[in-house]
Amino acid sequence: MIMRNTVILVDQIDRDIAAGHTRYRAIVDATVRRARPVALTALAAILGMIPLARSTFWGPMAITIMGGLAVATVLTLLVVPALYALWFRVRREESIEPSIVPAEPLDSFDRDAVPVRIAAE
Numbered sequence: 595m596i597m598r599n600t601v602i603l604v605d606q607i608d609r610d611i612a613a614g615h616t617r618y619r620a621i622v623d624a625t626v627r628r629a630r631p632v633a634l635t636a637l638a639a640i641l642g643m644i645p646l647a648r649s650t651f652w653g654p655m656a657i658t659i660m661g662g663l664a665v666a667t668v669l670t671l672l673v674v675p676a677l678y679a680l681w682f683r684v685r686r687e688e689s690i691e692p693s694i695v696p697a698e699p700l701d702s703f704d705r706d707a708v709p710v711r712i713a714a715e
Contacts, residue, residue, distance in 0.1 A: 599628070603670065603674060603675070606624040617679075618686050621684060624675075625675045632671060640663050640664065643659050644660075
């Protein structure tokens with residue numbers, strides 16, 4: 595289950611990069627978007643193990659599974675994005691981009707162009 599969450603997170607990062615986001619921004623945004631589903635999935639499994647935790651026979655296994663899910667969730671949400679950034683050498687400075695594209699200079703404006711009528715006029 596946790597392995598699937600990690601694969602989905604890395605795939606989401608790759609999709610955001612393909613969509614044109616900077617690599618740093620894609621890592622942060624994908625991790626924030628995937629945090630809730632990953633946490634809720636792990637929490638549901640952990641809460642499902644609580645009835646077994648009281649059992650003499652199955653109790654140690656249930657507690658081990660609950661602890662493993664909690665640790666794996668933290669690893670998925672904190673360590674995997676950090677390792678991704680480290681592996682692909684993503685720097686925070688590359689996220690600084692001008693968000694406004696500069697307009698063309700006014701002297702390149704074509705004054706001989708024919709104005710187009712808008713249907714609403």
